Amino acid sequence: MDLKDVDLNLLLVFHHLLTERRVSAVADRLGMTQPGVSNALKRLRVLLGDDLFLRTSRGMEPTPYAARLAEPIGYALSTIQNSLNESGEFDPAASRQQFTLALTDIGEIYIFPKLMGILAERAPGVSITTVRNNAVNLKDEMEAGKVDLAVGLLPHLKSGFYQRRLFRQGYVCMFRSGHPLDKPAMTTEEFAHADHVVVVASGTGHAMVDQSIEKKGIKRRVALTVPHFVAVGHILASSNMIATVPERYARECVQPFGLKYVPHPLDLPAISINQFWHARMHRDAANQWLRNLIFDTFVE
Structure with a gap:
């Protein structure tokens, strides 16, 4: 033809x-x-x-x-x-563009407080909409131009996508201040016998960490299972439960909820958090500006 x-x-x-x-x-x-x-x-x-x-x-x-x-x-x-x-440039100060980002709830908690502050100063007309990166057919949405950037551990985004690593994320144990385990270190036995809040976050890097704990033969006493991290800080603040969470998330919870965290007693793998964009947006000036801003702000 x-x-x-x-x-x-x-x-x-x-x-x-x-x-x-x-x-x-x-x-x-x-x-x-x-x-x-x-x-x-x-x-x-x-x-x-x-x-x-x-x-x-x-x-x-x-x-x-x-x-x-x-x-x-x-x-x-x-x-x-x-x-x-193609105009060859993007003027963030004058733009009124709306970007759509795909993240987990942890991504929103960690990224948006700082990112929105920067946008208010540099690009006051720019707005952000978010979707959960495991709640939509992300590959199709990005191919169609409905999602501009995705952040997380997303191994299924391969052919037709670019990616850039932001940081590697390790895990810690988090609990309320004054908890019986509130001390500099926690043993494996103490971890196994504590009451746990477990976040079932299928399709995310956190799910891989839960699988790693199970493979080590550790049987946790799971008192509560929740589908996301949004309420974990509130729950830990008013109970004697503990939770295995990403360290960056733990940092954000310490002050508002009166929590503490210690190094995880198990040798858990760190996961890479990358940002992804479809090839169709690779040369788009607005997309380039946003992904460079996110990289410069959050790169390890």
């Missing part, structure tokens, strides 16, 4: 159908009529010799062939658009 035979507008319809999965939504997005979108899809089916999308109860589902075309076509279109609109 020769590129001269391909109408670029057909590829735009294809790209937005992958994202929206509804003909009506694509029509609204591109300023077309629904019959116009359907006709474009019909022409593309003939051109490529594949159904491309099948109507289901969940919307227009791509065929395997369409799924294989998704990334290269999306990247090509974004490269063209970025090249046409």
